[in-house]
Amino acid sequence: MSQAEAFPKAAEGKLADTRLRATLRGATHTIRDRRTAVVAEVGDWEDLRELGRTVKEEALADLGSLLARFEERATAAGATVHWARDAAEACRIVADLITVTEVVKVKSMATQEIGLNEALAARGVHAVETDLAELIVQLADDKPSHLLVPAIHYNRSQIRDLFDASIAAGVDDDPAALAEAARLHLRERFLTASVGVSGANFAIAETGSLVVVESEGNGRMCLTLPDTLISVVGIEKIVPRFADLGVFLRLLPRSSTGERMNPYTSIWTGVTPGDGPQAVHIVLVDNGRTRVLRDPVGRQALHCIRCSACLNVCPVYERVGGHAYGHTYSGPIGAILAPQLTGGHRSLPFASTLCGACYEVCPVKINIPEVLVHLREPPPAEQPVMGAVSAVLSRPRWYRAGLRLARWFAAMAPARRLPWPLSRWTAVRDLPRPEQETFRDWWTRTHGRT
Amino acid sequence: MGARGPGTAREEILARIAAAAVPPARAPRPQAAIREGSTVMLAERIAEYRATVVECTDADLADVLAELLAETVHLVVPSGLPPEWLDRCSMDAVADSPKHPLTAAELDRPGTSVLTGCAVAIARTGTVVLDGGPGQGRRLLTLVPDHHICLVRPGQTVDDVPDALAALPDPARPLTFVSGPSATSDIELRRIEGVHGPRRLNVVIMGDR
């Protein structure tokens, strides 16, 4: 996984890929416009966002008791609830539950985050991704690059070539034909699968229910047809009450795909005799979430409902794509979540211009710029410098003296580059020239002393 | 397996949460009465998802259904469906029941249609909600066949999502919200109807008289 300098390096390569940039630009702008149109339809959108934010805040404030209630209700309804401290434990729990060699899987950020497919492969179990985009990415042996449209970086002729070489020889590049090819390829697997693996968009404490929001129907297939269903759920997915879904199901589809409602939403509570899987397992995963919870400013990142609206409006994401972030969560949310979840990825909070577009579209009002700045707190080496700067800036007399010094310096050395180590800074920008005369000096000169 | 007690993952995670000491917070939850929805809006918005919408009355229901089922080879119905709905249909309906459950393979036969009612419909989002109640059946009935006809009866349409959640008799039943036929936008964001769920969705909205 990426570390300190990873983002700048990765971004450099991606920026040079003009086809990627064109594909991304087209895609993000299309979803963005759709979102704007359906959001404008909702008269109380701002109130709804605020409600979304406060419900999530309440959920985090009561997280322990809500998880315990969820466990109790889900267990009473016939589900088995497991707890996992980290990715390895979660993968082990899931793998131990599987006795077959193939499982069907519906797109889930949590399972990607914990590296479940790789862990299952190591135990001889093939996890078949069933979302069209995930299937594309899996067939290409690639990684998803967008929370919602994982194959956003592929155009149709690339997908055609991929399908032609793997699941559907001779297929043409009409999107409908490609979708049909995926349908045929997966149908047999759905009808014969004995284990399904999913994530969940929400977990309802009051009822012990899980919610999956999707479009294609592959989610319903995975949730309904197998005998055993295993759902991997981050502990922050908890919402207190069933009625709270009224808030999130209004916010999510409009923010993510720009639809009034996504084609299918499934809600299930434990086992229903005679209908759907008769063995239902839920794995509640921490994997760094409680570390995020400890930070009073940073914990709002756990409110995220993974709509991806912030990715679609982000000028940085639009230019570099999801892979440059080097983590499951990319874009603005990735830039604040990945460093907090892992303690690494320290360059990500700098992968932003702080333009604030992400905050404006976020359906649960996560103040992403605030968290970015908070996470940019300088590393120990820079702290004395920052301390000196703040000492100067908070003392007018020192500040004026500093300015005079800077002017003298600029006159002595007119180059707009600094010597090493400061040259790293001026390699990408010109050194600003101090004004020849400050406003105060000008005022004193033209208006006399104040 | 959900082990409790000191040293288990459960206790450790709960202890970490407690140690984070998140300050209390309460969300306001305005209590509102269930608002009725406009069937005109419902029809419009379902049609925008490229599902076929037919409005009808009690009197012409059987004819409308017969027409929608014209090309159907196998008709599947859940138990509890009012038998008079099928008065004009030429083919025999196969009922799925706890005693005689249909298999996924049977439902997957070409030319299979399924006819169900719904629990509630949402005007603003163009959604029908199924909860497995009478006349709706198990989840796979409305999933595997390629053609789903869903009936919305008078008085079943509510305004928005919160109204629908409040109107459901039992939230613990398996719930499916259906808004148009299955679709994907995964290829260059072009919406394509019909991937894994039924590719044809007909919604029949019954008027008040």
Ligand code: SF4
């Ligand atoms: S941070 Fe907000 S806008 Fe971004 S994915 Fe999460 S919920 Fe959506």
